Amino acid sequence: METTRKSTTKKATPSARKKIVRAYKDVLLKTGKPPASVYSFCLDLGIEEEEFYSEFGSFAGIEREIWKEIMNGTIRRLSADKAFQGFTAREKMLALCYTLIEELTRERSFVLVQLERGGKLELAPPFLRDFREAYLSFTEKILQEGQETGEIARRPYLERGYSRLFWLHLVSLIMFWKSDDSPAFARTDAYVEKSVQLAFDLIGKGIVDSAVDLARFMFQSRRQV
Amino acid sequence: MKEEEENHSIPVSKVNRVTHFLTTGARIGRNYLRHYGRKLVDPDTPRDLLHEANADDIYASLSRLKGSALKVAQMLSMDRNLLPAAYQRKFAMAQYSVPPLSYPLVVKTFRSSFGKGPEEIFDTFTHKAVNAASMGQVHKATLGKRTLAVKIQYPGVADSVKSDLAMVRPIALSMFHLSPTEYDQFISEVEARMLEETDYQLELRRSIALSEKSKVIPHVVFPKYYPEYSSSRILTMDWLEGEPLGEALKSGIPSDQAQVLGQAMWNFYHFQMHQLRAVHADPHPGNFILMPDGKLGIIDFGCVKEIPDAFYSSYFQLHDPSLFDDEQRKIRVFSELGFIYPDDSPKDRAFFIDLFTQLVALLGRPFRFESFDFADDRYFATLYDFGEKVANLKELRRSKRPRGVRDAIYLNRTYFGLYTILHDLKVRVRIKPSYEA
Ligand SMILES: Nc1ncnc2c1ncn2[C@@H]1O[C@H](COP(=O)(O)OP(=O)(O)O)[C@@H](O)[C@H]1O
Numbered sequence: 001m002e003t004t005r006k007s008t009t010k011k012a013t014p015s016a017r018k019k020i021v022r023a024y025k026d027v028l029l030k031t032g033k034p035p036a037s038v039y040s041f042c043l044d045l046g047i048e049e050e051e052f053y054s055e056f057g058s059f060a061g062i063e064r065e066i067w068k069e070i071m072n073g074t075i076r077r078l079s080a081d082k083a084f085q086g087f088t089a090r091e092k093m094l095a096l097c098y099t100l101i102e103e104l105t106r107e108r109s110f111v112l113v114q115l116e117r118g119g120k121l122e123l124a125p126p127f128l129r130d131f132r133e134a135y136l137s138f139t140e141k142i143l144q145e146g147q148e149t150g151e152i153a154r155r156p157y158l159e160r161g162y163s164r165l166f167w168l169h170l171v172s173l174i175m176f177w178k179s180d181d182s183p184a185f186a187r188t189d190a191y192v193e194k195s196v197q198l199a200f201d202l203i204g205k206g207i208v209d210s211a212v213d214l215a216r217f218m219f220q221s222r223r224q225v
Numbered sequence: 226m227k228e229e230e231e232n233h234s235i236p237v238s239k240v241n242r243v244t245h246f247l248t249t250g251a252r253i254g255r256n257y258l259r260h261y262g263r264k265l266v267d268p269d270t271p272r273d274l275l276h277e278a279n280a281d282d283i284y285a286s287l288s289r290l291k292g293s294a295l296k297v298a299q300m301l302s303m304d305r306n307l308l309p310a311a312y313q314r315k316f317a318m319a320q321y322s323v324p325p326l327s328y329p330l331v332v333k334t335f336r337s338s339f340g341k342g343p344e345e346i347f348d349t350f351t352h353k354a355v356n357a358a359s360m361g362q363v364h365k366a367t368l369g370k371r372t373l374a375v376k377i378q379y380p381g382v383a384d385s386v387k388s389d390l391a392m393v394r395p396i397a398l399s400m401f402h403l404s405p406t407e408y409d410q411f412i413s414e415v416e417a418r419m420l421e422e423t424d425y426q427l428e429l430r431r432s433i434a435l436s437e438k439s440k441v442i443p444h445v446v447f448p449k450y451y452p453e454y455s456s457s458r459i460l461t462m463d464w465l466e467g468e469p470l471g472e473a474l475k476s477g478i479p480s481d482q483a484q485v486l487g488q489a490m491w492n493f494y495h496f497q498m499h500q501l502r503a504v505h506a507d508p509h510p511g512n513f514i515l516m517p518d519g520k521l522g523i524i525d526f527g528c529v530k531e532i533p534d535a536f537y538s539s540y541f542q543l544h545d546p547s548l549f550d551d552e553q554r555k556i557r558v559f560s561e562l563g564f565i566y567p568d569d570s571p572k573d574r575a576f577f578i579d580l581f582t583q584l585v586a587l588l589g590r591p592f593r594f595e596s597f598d599f600a601d602d603r604y605f606a607t608l609y610d611f612g613e614k615v616a617n618l619k620e621l622r623r624s625k626r627p628r629g630v631r632d633a634i635y636l637n638r639t640y641f642g643l644y645t646i647l648h649d650l651k652v653r654v655r656i657k658p659s660y661e662a
């Protein structure tokens with residue numbers, strides 16, 4: 001009995017889930033905060049609370065899901081791209097960042113509200129948990145391939161810290177994009193380019209060029225704001 | 226001097242322009258200190274000594290700068306005749322460049338322009354750039370039987386032009402002894418041209434219009450441009466298969482071939498100045514290609530100076546040899562061009578009239594002849610010597626106002642580049658071009 005019920009809900013899932021996510025985002029963007037309660041949210045949406053709970057455990061769960069979808073959408077696009085497989089690790093990382101920024105840009109309003117509300121990104125607030133995990137497992141694969149081809153130096157003691165560094169890099173990227181007011185986020189593109197080049201120079205060989213280039217760019221960007 | 230040799234290595238790494246400005250500032254400061262140090266002992270130390278000491282430092286530091294700051298510094302030093310002639314020639318050709326774009330960024334740029342990556346648009350597309358461009362890079366592509374040059378711009382360049390120019394302002398004011406109003410007049414012209422250079426849509430329109438109209442000139446070729454594969458940050462045209470003029474000059478060009486190229490180039494500029502009144506304002510060997518059939522390939526309409534009517538009629542009177550026979554007319558033209566001002570002191574007035582008479586006579590000398598031999602080393606030596614002399618004139622340095630108007634900046638630079646290339650080609654040029662005959 002219990003199982004059949006579950007499977008029927010599962011079947012109805014895509015639309016119900018999507019409907020809930022959409023309605024939640026709507027409230028969040030219009031009011032700047034989550035609905036007062038699941039009860040009032042369901043009432044407005046015209047669904048039973050039970051229906052809500054069969055999809056999500058809480059509002060936090062919805063937020064986590066939206067973020068996860070941003071990352072998964074990015075990864076799906078990259079995996080579907082024929083050229084991507086032929087890229088070097090450095091290029092894969094660049095492509096990942098560019099695509100992710102495009103996906104984030106589609107959800108920019110939502111992301112900005114979330115960034116306003118939710119603590120320090122470096123510490124990975126709960127809504128970013130799945131997003132972060134998906135990002136790190138994808139970058140780990142890229143790094144591993146890079147090591148196999150020799151593009152990335154093996155540094156046994158440091159390597160363990162790479163994930164953390166890549167996460168911090170992504171956080172800095174999101175923060176840059178958040179306050180970027182250049183047309184088409186062109187300066188964010190420049191930031192991706194310079195910072196990823198630097199990161200790969202650090203974990204590969206020769207660091208000076210990209211470090212200097214980034215430093216100069218950051219100096220100018222700061223002057224502008 | 227070591228720095229001179231290093232001039233060649235400018236594009237190797239992205240130099241930190243900020244640091245370079247700081248070192249330039251520091252060195253100039255040091256020379257000032259020396260100057261004042263000496264002054265304590267001997268109050269008569271000429272300021273000119275100081276300027277000489279600075280010229281080396283300025284050149285050494287500026288030649289390593291990149292980006293729009295370099296361009297401004299370069300134009301300023303030419304305009305102010307600040308650097309000794311030998312430096313100026315090298316400096317004028319210094320290129321402004323950005324770090325290479327990664328292939329994913331190239332793809333991203335294509336996607337945001339056309340919704341498709343380069344490999345979906347072209348049959349082949351080089352992953353790596355084949356040439357550096359001042360604000361981006363050039364890739365080679367093929368489509369059907371055609372080989373194409375695809376120029377792609379680095380993101381955010383327009384933005385950084387503005388901030389680079391803001392950065393260069395304080396140091397330029399002290400380094401070039403400019404008054405803020407003079408600087409602002411200069412910089413507004415340079416900024417306008419540089420911002421135009423960041424707009425590839427504009428470059429596309431101008432390339433098509435100017436090359437279409439200039440087709441009548443014998444022995445020149447232009448690439449065909451493709452609006453459908455161009456956007457504000459991508460410019461696509463036919464690849465001109467040939468040897469870049471800079472390289473051809475190094476390896477030597479047979480004189481009869483050089484003759485054809487030089488005359489074609491002269492005619493092209495003459496035609497633009499007088500017929501089109503809009504000029505390809507960047508005569509740089511990198512913008513010309515020696516075609517296998519001996520014709521002159523012309524690319525890069527990124528920097529175009531449009532000549533306003535009023536300015537046209539004043540400026541080109543300078544090329545008219547009879548100007549000097551009519552003192553009144555000369556004075557009028559000199560005033561219109563900002564060489565002299567109504568409220569100059571009589572002494573200043575006499576000084577500047579004399580100076581600009583000499584300068585105009587010298588620079589305009591080719592126009593007094595049926596044909597002129599640009600191979601003539603003596604002419605260029607006189608020109609450079611005079612430039613050097615002008616650079617050291619305290620009257621000019623101390624002048625509170627600009628001597629010259631903003632519209633002249635790019636025309637002077639164009640003639641400077643043109644003369645230099647013709648000199649390098651060692652050609653004799655018919656001044657009145659044949660397309661008029
Ligand atoms: N159509 C072309 N055919 C062959 N080479 C080209 C072509 N366009 C550009 N290039 C090469 O790329 C370089 C930079 O292109 P250019 O248009 O001059 O850029 P920029 O405006 O930055 O100076 C040129 O100096 C030349 O070597």
Ligand SMILES: [Mg+2]
Binds near residue numbers: 512
């Ligand atoms: Mg060029």
